[in-house]
Amino acid sequence: xxxxxxxxxxLAVCTCATVAACGSDKGPATNGxxxxxSEQVCKTIDAGAAKLSQLPAVDPSxxxxxxxxxxxxxxxxSDALGNVSDGLKSAGAPPVTDGQAALDKAMSTLTTTKSxxxxxxxxxxxxxxxxxxxxxxxxxxxxKVMSSLGENEGPAKDLKSNPELAAAxxxxxxxxxxxxxxxxxx
Numbered sequence: 001x002x003x004x005x006x007x008x009x010x011l012a013v014c015t016c017a018t019v020a021a022c023g024s025d026k027g028p029a030t031n032g033x034x035x036x037x038s039e040q041v042c043k044t045i046d047a048g049a050a051k052l053s054q055l056p057a058v059d060p061s062x063x064x065x066x067x068x069x070x071x072x073x074x075x076x077x078s079d080a081l082g083n084v085s086d087g088l089k090s091a092g093a094p095p096v097t098d099g100q101a102a103l104d105k106a107m108s109t110l111t112t113t114k115s116x117x118x119x120x121x122x123x124x125x126x127x128x129x130x131x132x133x134x135x136x137x138x139x140x141x142x143x144k145v146m147s148s149l150g151e152n153e154g155p156a157k158d159l160k161s162n163p164e165l166a167a168a169x170x171x172x173x174x175x176x177x178x179x180x181x182x183x184x185x186x
Contacts, residue, residue, distance in 0.1 A: 033095040034168035038159075041094075042174035044087025045156060049178065051080035052149070063129040070142060074121035077149075081114040084155060096164035106155035113149070120145045 056069035088107060093100040120141045127138035160166040169175040
């Protein structure tokens with residue numbers, strides 16, 4: 001009888017240890033510093049996105065006012081992209097394997113996007129509203145820029161191409177907010 005109790009207790013302890021080990025095996029350990037880094041970066045991205053959502057009032061019956069509004073908006077957009085870039089620089093390399101490469105890719109995308117916005121803004125500023133063809137071409141350029149921005153996930157896409165950062169972005173509350181999901185409650 002005592003052997004059965006000892007055997008049952010041993011089996012119970014082994015089973016509990018096995019279950020505990022299995023229950024805690026959720027893949028790679030959560031990288032707390034990477035989540036904190038992602039949270040900081042997503043707050044910067046979210047602030048930039050807030051500026052993007054403030055579309056200008058454009059009155060098609062008043063081309064000069066429309067042009068002025070669009071120039072101000074493109075300037076604000078360029079500033080927002082610059083702020084995101086500054087935020088990424090401030091955050092530094094993410095604390096993950098190949099984090100610097102992911103950051104470099106994101107910075108390159110931001111630099112290219114900011115340059116494209118600045119070029120469109122300069123073309124619009126130079127286009128006289130009295131020259132319909134030139135003005136319409138500048139507006140067309142802005143439409144293309146805005147369309148590409150709408151289709152682009154921005155620096156988050158480049159950063160999430162790193163599997164460790166993708167997991168960290170998935171765990172950071174602000175990153176989840178940006179992606180339209182809710183943060184898990186812990």
